[in-house]
Amino acid sequence: MKSLFIQRLAIIGVGLIGGSLARALKERDLVGEVVGVNRTRDSLARAMELGVIDHWTTSAAQGVRGANLVVVATPVVTIPRIVEDFASALESGAVVTDAGSVKGTVVGPCEAMMPEGVHFVGGHPIAGTEFSGVEASFATLYEGSRTILTPTERTDPEALELVRQVWEAVGSRVETMDVSTHDRVLAATSHLPHLIAYNVVNTLSDLEDDIRAEVFRYAAGGFRDFTRIASSDPAMWRDICVANRESILDILHRFRDALEVLTQRVQDGDRDGLYGTFARSKRTRDGILLSHKKPVESE
Amino acid sequence: MKSLFIQRLAIIGVGLIGGSLARALKERDLVGEVVGVNRTRDSLARAMELGVIDHWTTSAAQGVRGANLVVVATPVVTIPRIVEDFASALESGAVVTDAGSVKGTVVGPCEAMMPEGVHFVGGHPIAGTEFSGVEASFATLYEGSRTILTPTERTDPEALELVRQVWEAVGSRVETMDVSTHDRVLAATSHLPHLIAYNVVNTLSDLEDDIRAEVFRYAAGGFRDFTRIASSDPAMWRDICVANRESILDILHRFRDALEVLTQRVQDGDRDGLYGTFARSKRTRDGILLSHKKPVESE
Structure with missing residues (x-):
């Protein structure tokens, strides 16, 4: 295994995710120079001031010239279009990866656009904070996180190894999964809980005025x-819903069907059915926590 | 306002909730003697050993004799039946309160059973841990908690004041609410989130074997x-669903209707609709947290 060093790294989308990766690699002296690409100059100027990047351009095609590794860390729905913008400017031997939280709409199209001798590897670092932008980036964001890479039969093994080394170097635990499994797993573990949480808040907002005021007064804790x-x-969540539509619809329908059964049990005052529902959930959840002690951020 | 002292306190149901109240009042020298009533002798013997109670009996009717204050801290569905068991043994001037997390099925029936000169006050200390039983009880459980009392037009003002003083003395912030408002507010802020969480876990359990294994592997964090x-x-949750059936069904139906709209937006790839849904939720949630800094445990 070659020791990791990226002579020239291009970060397309210098925000929380891209900026934190650049910081983490720089801090470890694993990168020669970092080129940042954003649509707006202001954010690039700020990234320069913060020392996150060494050069900047608003043109992705210019930014990727001479880059050994290109990391696309823009909103997931924009990734294929941006890759199309710069694909022809990539130099042979370059590796391109992304940080999108959905892979089905990204990996196939991006692989297909790679020129001869350039390899794409789909990636998803599962990390984040409630903040965004380069100002919010920090070198330790990925420590203790997980990153899922989604190789296909077209994926170059050396390119996969390079991307794995990059994420491991910044403290992430890397696992691989096929594209479809990734999208279904994330729909269940991340996208469903987010949509449910949004929906709970909106349900409470829609209560009648008198009760809503009390609800929000008592709602601060759990x-x-x-x-x-x-x-x-x-x-971001709008984009994820668009990009992972099929898997999200599938899990939403499953959730809805289960909720219908539960609601019917409440309606019927079905004591045994209710107990069974709750006891099963408790056993499952307690079992998961016993077998997986390590906390991981979800997105 | 008279200074608080309970000559003889009867705790019906010496578990986490009842035991912690007894401990907290004893620690502050606010109680003369505590009589514990449970169905089983073992738990009462343990409560004696722990110093939580001073006397015990398995007969509620015996336990309440000579008590100035009776606190019923048994599962919510059992409260009216237990109160019926001991009501005729209450002495004039006694005050009876409860700790049930639903009030509609408790307050009316219990008020109706009070003999002349005895007063009932519905109560709900919003506190708890993941553990239960007298072994899990501790004197500081209620510090920083909220307690909701649900007086009616029949409630005696002095009895209400006594119960308020008891909960305040052990560190709880006491608020009053009518019975129906309490049950609707708790359905929205506590019962709905619990049912949703149970339903999420069961939905994931029902996924196909291959995907479920990955889901639970990735599910440890968020x-x-x-x-x-x-x-x-x-x-407990079976009992809450039975006791607060109407309010829970109402909020479940509202949640389901909102989820249908959201699901349709995902189905349609409705970018503006999705953004609007999520942005509204974020504004609401951020607004709530800004205006209510104090954390409160939910049950």
Whole structure:
């Protein structure tokens, strides 16, 4: 295994995710120079001031010239279009990866656009905070996180190894999964809980005025934990819903069907049915926590 | 306002809730003697050993003799039946309160059973841990908690004041609410989130084997927070669903209707609709947290 060093790294989308990766690699002296690409100059100027990047351009095609590794860390729905913008400017031997939280709409199209001798590896670092932008980036964001890579039969083994080394170097535990499994797993573990939390908050907002006031007065505690994720970036979640539509619809339908059964049991005052429902959930949840002690951030 | 001292306190149901109240009042020298009533001798013997109670009996009617204050801290569905068992043994001037997390099925029937000169006050200390039983009880459980009292037009003002003083003395912030408002507010802020969390866990359990294994492997992080409450006592939640059936059905139907709209937006790839849904939720949730800083445990 070659020791990791990226001579020239291009970060397309210098925000929380891209900026934190650049910081983490720089701090470890694992990168020669970092080129940042954003649509706006202001954020790039700020990234320069913060020392997150060494050069900047608003042109992705210019930014990727001479880059050994290109990391696309823009909103997930924009990734294929941006890759198309710069694909022809990539130099042979370059590796391109992304940080999108949905893979089905990204990996196939991006692989297909790679020129001869350039390899794409789909990636999803599962990390984040409630903040966004390069100002919010920090070198330790990925420590203790997980990153899922989604190789296909077309994936170059050396390119996969390079991307794995990059994420491991910044403290992330890397696992691989096929594209479809990734999207279904994330729909269940991350996208469903987010949509549910948004929906709980909106349900309470729609209560009649008198009761809503009391509800929000009493809602600060358990509600705060439960709906923490309902403060996430609306644009990101809109994009995830668009990009992972099929898997999200599938899990939403399953959730709805289970909720119908539960609601019927409440309606019927079905004591045994209710006990069974809750006891099963408790056994499952307690079992998961016993077998997986390590905490991981979800997105 | 008279200074608080309970000559003889009867705790019916010496578990986490009743035991912690007894401990807290004893620690502050606010009680003369505590009589504990449970169905089983073993738990009473343990409560004696722990110094939580001074006397015990398995007969509620015996236990309440000579008591100035009776606190019924048994499962919510059992409260009216237990009060019926001991009501005729209450002495004039006694005050009876409860700690049930639903009030509609408790307050009316219990008020109606009070003999001349005895007063009932509905109460709900919003506190708890994931553990139960007298072994789990501790004197500081109520510090920083909220207690909701639900007076009616029949409630004696002095009895209400006594119960308020008791909960305030052990560190709880006391608020009053009418019975129906209490049950609707708790359905929205506590019962709905619990049922949703149970339902999320069961939905994931029902996934196909291959995907379920991955889901539970990745589910340890955000999932852990989100579904913490799905480890709550199944019997308690069965009882709450039975006791607060109408308010729970109402909020479940509202939640389901909102989820249908959201699901349709995902189905349609309705970007503006999705953004609007998420942005509204984020505004609401951020607004609540801004205006209510104090954390409160939910049950």
